[in-house]
Each structure stands twice: as structure tokens, then as C-alpha cells.
Amino acid sequence: DAGVIQSPRHEVTEMGQEVTLRCKPISGHDYLFWYRQTMMRGLELLIYFNNNVPIDDSGMPEDRFSAKMPNASFSTLKIQPSEPRDSAVYFCASSSDWDRVSAKNIQYFGAGTRLSVL
Amino acid sequence: GQQVMQIPQYQHVQEGEDFTTYCNSSTTLSNIQWYKQRPGGHPVFLIQLVKSGEVKKQKRLTFQFGEAKKNSSLHITATQTTDVGTYFCAGLLSGTYKYIFGTGTRLKVLA
Numbered sequence A: 001d002a003g004v005i006q007s008p009r010h011e012v013t014e015m016g017q018e019v020t021l022r023c024k025p026i027s028g029h030d031y032l033f034w035y036r037q038t039m040m041r042g043l044e045l046l047i048y049f050n051n052n053v054p055i056d057d058s059g060m061p062e063d064r065f066s067a068k069m070p071n072a073s074f075s076t077l078k079i080q081p082s083e084p085r086d087s088a089v090y091f092c093a094s095s096s097d098w099d100r101v102s103a104k105n106i107q108y109f110g111a112g113t114r115l116s117v118l
Numbered sequence B: 001g002q003q004v005m006q007i008p009q010y011q012h013v014q015e016g017e018d019f020t021t022y023c024n025s026s027t028t029l030s031n032i033q034w035y036k037q038r039p040g041g042h043p044v045f046l047i048q049l050v051k052s053g054e055v056k057k058q059k060r061l062t063f064q065f066g067e068a069k070k071n072s073s074l075h076i077t078a079t080q081t082t083d084v085g086t087y088f089c090a091g092l093l094s095g096t097y098k099y100i101f102g103t104g105t106r107l108k109v110l111a
Helices: none
Strands: A005-007 A010-013 A019-024 A031-038 A042-050 A053-056 A065-071 A074-079 A088-095 A113-117 B004-007 B010-014 B019-025 B029-037 B043-049 B055-058 B061-065 B071-076 B085-093 B099-101 B105-110
Touching (some): A005 A088, A010 A019, A042 B099, A053 A065, A074 A088, B010 B019, B019 B085, B019 B105, B029 B071, B043 B055
Antiparallel strands (some): A019 A074, A031 A088, A042 A053, A065 A074, B004 B019, B019 B071, B029 B043, B029 B085
16 A cells, blocks of 8 residues: 555645645545644644544634545545645544554554645 | 643754653543654654553663553663654543644754
């Protein structure tokens, strides 16, 4: 498997524009996570899905952020309108299952999308 | 809200010296994972600890989970330049399917 694939790797946009980040999880993985990483706030969980259904979106900063998972092999994180404070590295991760004691809940991270909002 | 703090935030060591990072949670954790992120890279899973007081070793790395399941540590013996990166702990909140990542410790190894 190629691992978790994210696109684009880098995105530079102007304030007010819509930004869409994409993620393809590892085939067969039932859980998908979106994280944001900044120097100030570290690695924050934004939202996670189980079997394409959003389970916990309490980390989504505000209504400008939305995430979808239309099928098991694709997810998007959209920011509309974007603001300079959204500049960060956004990671997508997936895991095969959820078991407190097994290795099934290891999260495999994609390479990330570095977003710069000017 | 729930927080997972790590200390130190940064650590510079000479190659061959030991290194330890500590992870502390404000709440009891179901389990804890450790990840390593190389500069410019993404977090990569290292290990998972589940039981109270558990100790696991991976070559020069020793991981420990506290008795109260609220703290953990990672110790590297005789650091090498390949150990450079940021080490994160991630705690699974009891009763949830949510991992909270620690603030991370950035390790720099001087040759």
C-alpha cells in the first residue's frame, strides 16, 4: 500500500479564498483523522470519521471549516473563507480499527499539506 | 479541557549522551502512544503502552507508563544523530476514541 496520500503538498492562497485539502486513507482502514499542526498549538485533532461517518468534530475551529468523507477512500477538509491564522500543516491519518489494547489503532499519517494564507 | 504536556520543550545533547522526555496528562488515560516526527516529516508511530506501570524497550529506547496511567516517559540511551526529531506522546482519553497529542519535545543531537 502507498500509505495515506494527501494533496496538495503545498498550498498558497490569499485571504478569503476557498481551500480544499484532500486525503486518501490506507485501503481497509475504517478510521480517518484530520489534524492541524502549528508551532503555537502543536498537533490538534480537528475531526475524525468512522466508516465515513463523522464521529467527533469538536476540534473544528469554527464554521469556516468543514470536512466530508463521501466514501471509504476519500476525504476532504475545506476552509471557506480562509484567513492568515489558518496557515499550518494539515495532516490526515488513518487507522484500521479501534481496540484499546491492540495494534489496530496505530495512526498512519500522510505527508501533510502545508497551507499558507497570505 | 484535557491537556497532555511534555517536558522539556527542547533538548540539545551531545552524541552519545542520554535523553529523556516526560509526558503528563491532566486525566487518566486508557493507553498512550509515542510518535516521532523528523524535521519536515510526519509523525511516525513508535510504540503503544496499555498497562499501568508497563515498560517496553526498543533497542536504545525505553518507554514507561506510570502507575496512575497519567504520565509516561521515553528514554533514549546513547543518542545518535539519527535520533533527531520531535517526540510526541498521544494519550487515549478514557471512555473515548480520541487521542490527545502532547506538546512534543524537540531533540537535537550534536555530533
